[in-house]
Amino acid sequence: xxxxxxxxxxxxxxxxxxxxxxxxxxxxxxxxxxxxxxxxxxxxxxxxxxxxxxxxxxxxxxxxxxxxxxxxxxxxxxxxxxxxxxxxxxxxxxxxxxxxxxxxxxxxxxxxxxxxxxxxxxxxxxxxxxxxxxxxxxxxxxxxxxxxxxxxxxxxxxxxxxxxxxxxxxx
Numbered sequence: 001x002x003x004x005x006x007x008x009x010x011x012x013x014x015x016x017x018x019x020x021x022x023x024x025x026x027x028x029x030x031x032x033x034x035x036x037x038x039x040x041x042x043x044x045x046x047x048x049x050x051x052x053x054x055x056x057x058x059x060x061x062x063x064x065x066x067x068x069x070x071x072x073x074x075x076x077x078x079x080x081x082x083x084x085x086x087x088x089x090x091x092x093x094x095x096x097x098x099x100x101x102x103x104x105x106x107x108x109x110x111x112x113x114x115x116x117x118x119x120x121x122x123x124x125x126x127x128x129x130x131x132x133x134x135x136x137x138x139x140x141x142x143x144x145x146x147x148x149x150x151x152x153x154x155x156x157x158x159x160x161x162x163x164x165x166x167x168x169x170x171x
Contacts, residue, residue, distance in 0.1 A: 040065050101138030105131050 037043050041062070042050075050057045108131020116124030 040068075097141075098138055101134060101141075105135030105138060107131070108134055 035043075035046070037046075041047075047058045047061070050061070109128055110131075112124045112126070112128025112131055114124070115127055118124075
């Protein structure tokens with residue numbers, strides 16, 4: 001017959017301490033998990049978890065996303081329309097400026113010729129040279145590209161919330 005080994009009070013203290021250490025270790029262990037998704041709509045598993053909290057949430061969330069996307073498209077269309085109007089307006093102004101510059105240059109050249117024929121060749125030369133410089137300036141200036149600083153930037157670069165959106169803060 002096997003006799004169990006005899007234990008001393010020191011052995012009992014060690015086994016109690018080991019048990020307490022194991023319990024503390026299991027209490028100190030914790031799990032950290034994180035998930036990451038890109039895009040405006042969370043993955044289906046997360047939507048199911050939200051649905052457990054509020055069954056209407058997934059439907060409301062998708063409706064909000066659709067309204068925001070529709071709003072963004074409308075604003076982008078408006079920006080494109082305004083930019084087109086700005087470009088057309090700039091082209092019209094440029095054409096008008098060229099026409100007026102050309103008319104002024106011709107008036108200067110003709111005025112210089114008239115002054116020369118009337119007996120003031122120096123004044124005629126100065127007026128004619130000014131008209132010629134103006135004519136050259138009109139064509140040089142018209143070759144410059146118009147700047148895009150007057151154009152509006154699209155919404156995707158600066159997000160604007162929906163009108164009447166309850167998430168807006170009031171000041």
